[in-house]
Amino acid sequence: QSVLTQPPSSSGAPGQRVTISCSGSSSNIGSNTVNWYQQFPGTAPKVLMFNDHQRPSGVPDRFSGSKSGISASLAISGLQSEDEADYYCAAWDDSLNGWVFGGGTKLTVL
Amino acid sequence: EVQLVESGGGLVKPGGSLRLSCGGSGFIFSRYSFNWVRQAPGKGLEWVSSISASGTYIYYADAVRGRFTVSKDDANNAVYLQMNSLRAEDTAVYFCARDLYSSASSKHFDYWGQGVLVTVSS
Numbered sequence: 001q002s003v004l005t006q007p008p009s010s011s012g013a014p015g016q017r018v019t020i021s022c023s024g025s026s027s028n029i030g031s032n033t034v035n036w037y038q039q040f041p042g043t044a045p046k047v048l049m050f051n052d053h054q055r056p057s058g059v060p061d062r063f064s065g066s067k068s069g070i071s072a073s074l075a076i077s078g079l080q081s082e083d084e085a086d087y088y089c090a091a092w093d094d095s096l097n098g099w100v101f102g103g104g105t106k107l108t109v110l
Numbered sequence: 111e112v113q114l115v116e117s118g119g120g121l122v123k124p125g126g127s128l129r130l131s132c133g134g135s136g137f138i139f140s141r142y143s144f145n146w147v148r149q150a151p152g153k154g155l156e157w158v159s160s161i162s163a164s165g166t167y168i169y170y171a172d173a174v175r176g177r178f179t180v181s182k183d184d185a186n187n188a189v190y191l192q193m194n195s196l197r198a199e200d201t202a203v204y205f206c207a208r209d210l211y212s213s214a215s216s217k218h219f220d221y222w223g224q225g226v227l228v229t230v231s232s
Contacts (some may be wrong), residue, residue, distance in 0.1 A: 032215075109201040
C-alpha cells in the first residue's frame, strides 16, 4: 500500500472536468506541500503541479491544484485526449524522513 | 538545456550488486540535491533515496536502507546509487530526479532522467 491514497482510475469525456484526490496524514500532506506528476507510458514523470497549487511554465491553466488539511486534489478542466496519462501525488513525510507517493491514478479520456 | 542521464542498469542475480550513475549537464551540478525514484513493472512510483547538494544529508526508504548507498561527485557532475544484496523485488526502472526549491520549505522534482532498468533474476 502507498502512504498517500489515490483512486486507481478516473475518466471523463472530452471537455469535462475531472478531479483526482490524494489523501494522506498529518506527517505528510498535513505538514508539507504536495506535488503532482504526470507520466505517459514508457516515459519519465513530469512535474505538473508543485507547492500545492503552482503550475510550472508550460503547463496549461486547465490544470489546478488545491489542498485542505490532509487531503489534496488535482483538477483538470476542459479534458483533452492528450491528458490521458497516469497522475501521482507526492509529499515529504516528516515521520518517515522521505518522500511518499500516491499509488497513481490512471486517467482515461472517453 | 538541463539533462539527466542514468546508466549502469542490467540483469543481476539475487544477492548481487550494481552501481547506477546519473550524469547531469546544463546546470551547476553542485548547487542541487538529487533523488532516486523507482518504478516496478506495471506499478507506481516509489522513492528510494535523496542526497543533499553538499552530500551532508542522505535519506533512504526503509525498503533499501542498509543495502543501497547514494553518493554525489560534483567534480564529475554525477550521482551514484550503489545497490548491494539485490532482491527480486528491487526489479524496476530507476529514475534520477533533481530537486528544485520553490521556497525555503517546499521542493519538487523538476527534472528527471529517462530511467534505467534493473532486473534481479536468477
